[in-house]
Amino acid sequence: MSSTHSSQTLIKRSGALMRSPSLLMAIASLILLGILGVNEVAFRGANSALDNSIAYQEENAAANAVVQSVLQTQALLKGYVASHDTSVRQQYQASRQQVLAQLAHLESILGHDGLALPEFAMLKKEVQDNLHELEIMQDLHDAGETDALAIALSSYPSDNSISSIQSVEARYQAAQKAQIANTHQKTAFFLRLSQLGVALVSLAALLVFFLYLKKVKADRAQQLQRQQQLEAEQMRLESIVRQRTASLFALASHLQNVRDEERAALAHELHDELGSLLTVAKLDVANTKTMIEGKSPDGAKVQGKLEHLQETLGQLVTIKRRIIDRLFPSALDTLGLTQALELLAQQFSNASGLQVQTQLDEVALPEKLALMVYRVTQEALNNISKYAQASRVNISLAVAASDGAMTLQIQDDGKGFDPAAISATNYGIRGMKHRVESLGGQWAIDSGPSGTRISVELPPDTQQQRV
Numbered sequence: 001m002s003s004t005h006s007s008q009t010l011i012k013r014s015g016a017l018m019r020s021p022s023l024l025m026a027i028a029s030l031i032l033l034g035i036l037g038v039n040e041v042a043f044r045g046a047n048s049a050l051d052n053s054i055a056y057q058e059e060n061a062a063a064n065a066v067v068q069s070v071l072q073t074q075a076l077l078k079g080y081v082a083s084h085d086t087s088v089r090q091q092y093q094a095s096r097q098q099v100l101a102q103l104a105h106l107e108s109i110l111g112h113d114g115l116a117l118p119e120f121a122m123l124k125k126e127v128q129d130n131l132h133e134l135e136i137m138q139d140l141h142d143a144g145e146t147d148a149l150a151i152a153l154s155s156y157p158s159d160n161s162i163s164s165i166q167s168v169e170a171r172y173q174a175a176q177k178a179q180i181a182n183t184h185q186k187t188a189f190f191l192r193l194s195q196l197g198v199a200l201v202s203l204a205a206l207l208v209f210f211l212y213l214k215k216v217k218a219d220r221a222q223q224l225q226r227q228q229q230l231e232a233e234q235m236r237l238e239s240i241v242r243q244r245t246a247s248l249f250a251l252a253s254h255l256q257n258v259r260d261e262e263r264a265a266l267a268h269e270l271h272d273e274l275g276s277l278l279t280v281a282k283l284d285v286a287n288t289k290t291m292i293e294g295k296s297p298d299g300a301k302v303q304g305k306l307e308h309l310q311e312t313l314g315q316l317v318t319i320k321r322r323i324i325d326r327l328f329p330s331a332l333d334t335l336g337l338t339q340a341l342e343l344l345a346q347q348f349s350n351a352s353g354l355q356v357q358t359q360l361d362e363v364a365l366p367e368k369l370a371l372m373v374y375r376v377t378q379e380a381l382n383n384i385s386k387y388a389q390a391s392r393v394n395i396s397l398a399v400a401a402s403d404g405a406m407t408l409q410i411q412d413d414g415k416g417f418d419p420a421a422i423s424a425t426n427y428g429i430r431g432m433k434h435r436v437e438s439l440g441g442q443w444a445i446d447s448g449p450s451g452t453r454i455s456v457e458l459p460p461d462t463q464q465q466r467v
Helices: 003-019 020-084 086-109 117-145 146-155 158-291 299-327 331-333 338-353 367-388 425-439 460-465
Strands: 355-360 392-400 406-413 442-448 451-456
Touching: 020 086, 020 117, 020 355, 086 117, 158 299, 331 338, 338 355, 338 367, 338 392, 367 392, 367 406, 367 425, 367 451, 425 442
Parallel strands: 355 392
Antiparallel strands: 392 406, 406 451, 442 451
16 A cells, blocks of 8 residues: 555656656756766876885885995995995995985885875985994094994995895885775775766656656657647537628529519519510500691690600619619620620620620520629729720620530730729629539639730539529
């Protein structure tokens, strides 16, 4: 139970570390600084131990040189006493000075620990005593006191002196070796401490790297989750936009159809009822005019009134026809699409003064499609007369022999415009586009300095579905 609780506590703490990168970096920095401190101590200790070992070896070499020089000085003094050669005396003096210099050098390179050794004090005393005895024998020889010199030489135990010096040197060498061994032990300790520091650095680095990888993995999982949530939300919003766009498109198409149907119904009602009444009234006026001609003293006056009334009725009939054509082009019912477009082009040319060329194939389309083609052509001609500043207009209606696709093109040679700059309130062009696409057609507009071309294409399947 306690182990489970400990593991859960560890997991919680590691999770807290991963959620706090600054805390993780602070802990890692403290561990690294501590380990670097241990390594620095180990390095300094090992370096100091190595320096001490080198110094001990140099001290041993200097001590050995002092002993060898003492032996050489003793031999030179004996040679001088035996030969009375001044050159040998000079060599002896030089050797004695060398011993003193080497002893001073040994004393100068010894550290505090070396000077404190009792073995060094003994070695120094033995060397100084030996040199002093040699100096006394030299003085006796130089003074010519041969008897005293003989007694001094006989009482000077050179072999014992040498053995004593060598014994002291051996003891000194042993003490130095003990210090060297102690230094080696310290060096080994500091090296092991350095290895431990390297191991701890490696473990700390692995721990930090593991926590970093774990945090990166958690961040990636969280980022992936957020991305999935954003994608899901984006898909949901896109679905809502598509649904609302489709709903608005269907509503606009429905309103367009309702408007066209109401216009057609109103046009038929004007044509069938108001048109017939106006026609009857016009015929009655004509008959009345015939009946009263020459039969009344005021016949000329009445005839003038009737002629004015007949003219007014004619104007009403013309206005009625124009209203009907605006509500629903009656030429589509009576003449068909091709002839209706020819008539529309002729009326536009007469009204605008522009040259209009037509190339129209005979097509048979359902009422809605025919009305769409007529209205698009009518709106395009209206825009040309208002904005294009053109001199010539071409209208073509062609049916492909291969698949039966119908293509309508209205092209002018005006100043053109930028289709990308069409504002949202330009309902003319947008209305034409909507009319075409709502019935399954394809709409395209191309405009430049040389003019504008509007293209409408109705695939065969669209024509069949709309019949």
